[in-house]
Amino acid sequence: MDQKSTTLSKKKWGFRGNSELQAEPETTIRGALTLLMSNLNISDDRPVIPMSVSEPSAFPCFKTTQIATDAIAEAVKSSEFTSYPPTEGILPARRAVAEHLSKTLPDKLSPDDVFMTMGCQQAAQAILHVLGGSKLNILLPIPCFPYYDVYARSSRLEVRYYNLLPDKNWEVDLDSVIAVADENTVAMVIINPGNPCGNVFTYHHLKKVAETARELGILVVSDEVYAHIVFGENPYVPMGVFGSITPVITLGSISKRWLVPGWRIGWLVTHDPDGILKEHGIIKSIQQYFHVSTYPPAFIQGAIPDILAKTNDEFFSRILNLIKESANSCYEGIKDVPGITCPNKPQGSMCVMVKLDISVFEDIKDDLDFCVKLAKEESVLILPGVSVGLRNWLRVTFAIDQSYLEDGIKRLKSFCERHSKGA
């Protein structure tokens, strides 16, 4: 080796990965899932029951509508969408989203309030990036869809948690919001209909959330990716209804309601009737974010007007009925399983939180241990509560084919019975 390569080989590399992205694997859904899958027993001939991700599109009964697939095919065939789209999205798509959402809002949205994103996930990433800055903090619920935590930290936001109350159907504990907020708090995030809890906030409660946010001088970021997926007593109320109380940013997509998570299209929408977001440079920052980030493919945006305007109620109500039936059989089935209880019947979204009573079991250490052993012994995948911030709870996704769900609950029951003390 010559002199030069020796010195090079001794060079100490001056880089390292973003430490915020190196959390324990079980603290993200994908990470937990990878861990569980690696524990599956390949010699078990039974099918794997995926009660772990809200992705029913894997089952034939949860196929999207042909109106949506036709709209995509037409957009491709038209050759109209081959150029780079404008960074905030193509106008017909933004207009279609504005019209679609305005149907349930008191004030009409304009296309300028809408930014097209790669799913609700990019919308979340975008807004946290825009709000980020050292010394600032954001309020997230416990339990929470885990991406918010990672995105917030990666955006230099300190994360503070407020509680959701299982005894009050997972309503926001407004006292805990007030307790953790300070003058450096920029926003609070809510998810409604709720993932992971399967709850739906009432109009009255959302109004109180808005009033609390106003008092604190913060905005509300509302993840409504499950908009309209409600089947209990509370109707879906968009947070944008309260935009005149405090500024609201709504995140959404077609992933869940149209059962096409792989198409990667969604939106970020500002509800700012009093121009507060504009005045504080938030709108400008959102625009700048999309100037330097990526955005959804033009032809998928091109299909959005038809997808939103033409999908019929028959499709929505058929899918909603399937999800509702699954939610009911999940809730009823769990009543017979020793060691786990479901404090609230799910009213929306595709999943629910159930509480694990570890003391019932002989040889189970905690929720993660429970889920790993369940995967190994019964080929059933359920997300440990730790992935959504609640130790010794489980997040159960019920939006799967009925026969799989029944099989899954049966296996869950025999697992719990087998591991119970004195079994």
Ligand SMILES: *Cc1c(COP(=O)(O)O)cnc(C)c1O
């Ligand atoms: C699925 C999900 C997302 C991601 O939605 P995409 O449109 O697939 O990016 C965001 N938030 C919540 C609460 C979800 O359940």
